[in-house]
Amino acid sequence: MTVTATKFTPEVMLSAPRRSPGVPNPSGKLVLYTIRVLDIESGNSELLTEDPEAGCPVWVGEEKVLYLKTDSRGNTTFIVRSVKSPEPESYDIGKINAPLSDLKVKKLPSGNIALACSALVNPDGELVNPETDKKPLSSAKVYTSLFVRHWDTWNSDRKRSIFYGALGEEDGKLVLLGNTLTNALGGTNLSSPVPPFGDSADFDIGPSGLVFVAKDPELDPATYTKTDLYFIPLKTFTEPQAPAPRIIKTPGLEGYSQTPVFSHCGTKVAFTRMHSRQYESDKTRLILVPDINNPDVTEEFYATEDGAGGWDSRPEAIAWGLDDSHLYVSAEFHGRRMLFQLPSTPSKATQFPKLIETPKGSVVGFSVLHRPGSETTVTTADILFVSSTSLIDNSCYSIAHPGTLECRLISSTSKEGKSFGLSRSQVDSIWFSGAGDYDVHAWVVRPSTFSKDSKKKYPLAMLIHGGPQGAWNDSWSTRWNPAVFAEQGYVVVCPNPTGSTGYGQDFEDAITGNWGGRPYQDLVRCFEWIEQNMPEVDTDRAVALGASYGGFMINWIQGQPLGRKFKALVCHDGVFSTLNQWATEELFFPIHDFEGTLYENRAAYEKWDPARFANEWATPELIIHSELDYRLPVTEGLAAFNVLQAKKVPSKLLVFPDENHWVLKPENSLVWHREVLGWINKYSGVEEEQKSN
Template sequence: MTVTATKFTPEVMLSAPRRSPGVPNPSGKLVLYTVSAYSFADRKKTSQIRVFDIESGNSELLIEDPEASSPVWVAEDKVLYLKTDSRGHTTFLVRSVRGPEPEEHDIGKINAPLSDLKVKKLPGGNFALACSALVSPDGKLVNPETDKKPLSSAKVYSSLFVRHWDAWNSERRRSIFYGALGEENGRLVLLGNSLTNALAGSSLSSPVPPFGDSADFDIGASGLVFVAKDPELDPAIYTKTDLYFIPLKTFTEPQAPSPRIVKTPGLEGYSQTPVFSHGGTKVAFTRMRSKQYESDKTRLILVPDINNPDATEEFYATEDGVGGWDSRPDAIAWSLDDSRLYVSAEHRGRRALFELPSNPSQATELPKPVETPQGSVVSFSVLPRPGAETATAAADSLFVSSTSLVDNSCYSITHPDTLSCRVVSSVSKEGKSFGLSRSQVDSIWFPGAGDYDVHALVVRPSTFSKDAAKKYPLAMLIHGGPQNAWNDAWSTRWNPAVFAEQGYVVVCPNPTGSTGYGQDFEDAIAGNWGGRPYQDLVRCFEWIEKNMPEVDTDRAVALGASYGGFMINWIQGQPLGRRFKALVCHDGVFSTLNQWATEELFFPIHDFEGTLYENRAAYEKWDPARFANEWATPHLIIHSELDYRLPVTEGLAAFNVLQAKKVPSKLLVFPDENHWVLKPENSLVWHREVLGWINKYSGIEEEQKSN
């Protein structure tokens, strides 16, 4: 990492190297990771694959190539990666990580773009390989770079789900391909120089769009497991995804057996993150109960024998079906002896790591968080050790990748048995912390609108003074989702420290609907978008006013995106809107009556408790447009034309109302961004416009001029 900064600005944040989670090699001594960075001086992005030595703390460059991706270990000192050229052709390359001139050789080429590479060593010594690619309706690989372009741009549809996230849907879909690597003349080769479509002949697609990746499938000695949407249900209306198993022995089978569904009676929602045990016969994964609720509680599920996919067991199951563990487990890893599971889950403003027995009948006590660095766990791997086949889980150590509100990458080793954790690499530890420090981060609890307390994260400026005469304007950030939360984690899109370094005390509340505080608290937002969550925010503002004398609420500003953007527009029409000097709405909802312009219709069906035509009153009740006559606070509207979740007309309508009412307002539009602003140059403009807007009305602009 090469970041040095005394002042944390948008430019510093956006140009800082972004380090991926680390993956240990077979001995657990080296860690493979990628780094990307953008230079505003050169207008150029760089991409590297690097190796980190845990013992020495040194990092070495392995590959610097924007076309290289998906690096994985295939030996103690060898890495396999993909390289896709400008024609869309993908080459498998093996490179050694040791020696003055590391050896590299080509082991096969596929004439289509590939991604999500995964490998697993098989008992016979070969490696099973799986990756994903785009296929045509007949299961053939598609190369968009060389594909014949149609003469017309017309799109014709006769069913739901015409577009998703930022793309118009077509008959093409993602599929998983498998193959095997073996040794010939001392070198790895792709056996048969070909891959097999594991889902050929089925109507299944995996990874699941729009965010599915290699976590949607796993390789074991018994074969391949993956999650896929139920092809019998409309994907716009239902969330149901099932786990499937394809038995494979050598991964050179020219045709895959038909996928076998894993049955989970009573659970019909999302299936996610399947992981084979080290023994290769057990599988752990997560599943939701509701087939129309994307934020339902995930249950941890065990398949004791994948060759018998009809038998599954739920951890912490209860007779009423609610489940005894009130958390949402996501990522999973098995202990080296397969007797324990390590899982991550949101927990009160952070993403924590938990340990529990791998046998549901032995999981009689609710798991407690394992010791990890301050912040949120991003990924984790159980480290190998000598004699692992006879060792017990009590001696496990885990390599953990995490982030925090002031640290964009931290690598650590945690020992669950001794409750100890050692940081081996982090931006903060190495003294290159963007000028930020942990002392800036705090949290508060305040009474909510009902018989409960609400949590909020607080980030203060690095120059914060406890001088009673010094007061800082409030910046209240409202998260999207709405089933989401502000966590002690790094972000390059909504980073509280960016606002704090402008001179604000930033408060990030997690009101009703937020995740990580129990399922009842999360579910209570359904049918209540502008009710309890809004009242929680009112209580937050009032609590700050009474209990945080360093905060100047007379110069407060509020900002939000997605559902947070809805709330900004809702606040604008309510009494709380008059307490803010300026508002910022990114990709927000202008009118809830327009929710059926979205793509995943199961979302409004759940959150507004029915369809628009069956329960219109529920949509009208929380419609910000109903209160447009009250809009009066200066308001910045931001929207993107590729946002198919919340179409750009929502932003245009809100801006038109503000302009017609002569309310100070500005519109910022990105034609080439989706629900998120991801391109560095666009993101820089976003930050400059947002900070310029709130600084103008909070008085910080004048303070900066005087300094």
């Protein structure tokens, strides 16, 4: 953005440029993101192509980029483009009659370039093009087993699979060898990337083959979370048939496997894995495969005899140092996603990972920069390219030096929030005593016009996060952005009560079987702390908003004493009755969080049922729900609205027929913000203040 907004509004937020995490080229001088290239030294960027059908760009040389173009007929073309100016060259190297995504490449010792991507296949392992696929005459769907639907899609016999191939050079140009791709998972009954959010992070390419994660085909995916790591040995990536995948064994750990990454030498793999096979938010453990050709041997970092793991954090993304002696991992910590360094051998990791200095906010991506001669230097001299966001900045690129505290800003789309009319001075955090012997953290975002010297009091907007194993982090969002509410004239408080991630696994696990217990009491303590310690906040004009589990908590609050403290409530895709949790798709979620099935432990579901207290509902409430939300079906919103209307409680229903658990379409998002802000502003008095100004 080049013009500073006079006020940060939903329109400003949604129109702001969006950048993917940056990926450096081999020399570390240029960075590829979205469909642009950034020069690190100058900070200038250039658009690769204006084609709206282009995507998935990857480096295939110092100044060459490979990307995919999928046309309206579902056909995908591989295109190579030089980033040289002023007349960059581009050419096609192959076409596949199906949509492809999640492109990844790796230069092989032979000089060729291995590539892998994902695509939809039929039960025979053949590519499927939804645009040209034969349409059934009837819309009927018949099922005799779970999974019936997932996230926002009715399941079918189509599934995702990984395809591989190789690029060679002819007459100075890259070509797709054999002009074909091979289904790596053909005949295996495995699917990867893992739906609904799996992407290229679910697999990686090494000089000796592919590693990938996939659901255990022997377990019901609706009731189990178990995903395993597999290795497929490949030498040239032109093999017409892939060898059978070999499972990586991790005795005692049977939960999600995620983010496999080959070492630079190509013989080792690091990845993460959870313990429980029925818990999506278990603590992730960092695992090493010392020799990928011996998949029976793995080592766990910070392992303990009791199996709990010594490092009380959840590692996520992984990168290897240039000489493979160190690992860099990201993990949540106290409301931020931070970056850490540790030795790449578990036996040498005798101390917990070292925190690396990064910009204020949360890391969303990072890469180790290559430098001439770096192969002979120690990894404390590694340089990291870091992509991050914050509560006031939607995209920030920086250079971090793990060996020092130095971190240098390279580029910010919003000039560190200035283009939005936002500043870091608006962001604060508080700690308050929770319902037990522990403290709870919350983020605070104030209006840009806020002045401590003023006698003006601002109404409270309390935002309650979903998950419930989630957290409000110092990071950007276009769906629930605290700054949007703050700029309306609220002091926004975003608490991370019991169940939140980033504050230790015990704190996170304590919400199990306790949905309306400790978390609710933590929110009560938060409200009381604000009343007693934040004189600039007018709690008599408070409003509360939440989505998903946060929507459950809004409906729970409605039937509890705290509900009478708020002038208005907003419930987005929330839970009306926990007895309806078995209408969801991922059944392992209620099985874990309510400590059993509905028919085996009905009392646990009834205990925290918001509908049980519907006779107490009295606070004006806006209900928002979407018809493609299969996680929490639209009937949950309809039931809550019907109760409010029948009780003559002021209420409004907003429904999106074409959205899922999230509101993603820009025009729908504008309507969402208009209705939400209009609702809370009406009851908090902000509407009258805005008219008077």
